[in-house]
Amino acid sequence: MKNRLAEIRTRKGWSEAQLARKAGVSKSTICAIENGVTKNPSIYVAYKLSKALNIDVWEIFYE
Secondary structure (H helix, E strand, O other): OEEOHHHHHHHOOOOHHHHHHHHOOOHHHHHHHHOOOOOOOOHHHHHHHHHHHOOOHHHHEEO
16 A cells, blocks of 8 residues: 655644654654555554544555
8 A cells, every 4th residue: 555644744844753743653653654664554543644634544545
């Protein structure tokens, strides 16, 4: 699964650490998703990111 997390995060002007704090996940989780190390994050992490960014999960992750 591909993602637009870095693009969306930088558009908001947030650092990886800021997004991690707002979503309640670790900075390393954000890095791993953005760099493609974690290709399929858990639904719980995807949900937390979408809530923190105030967008639909499908705007972040796509096939």
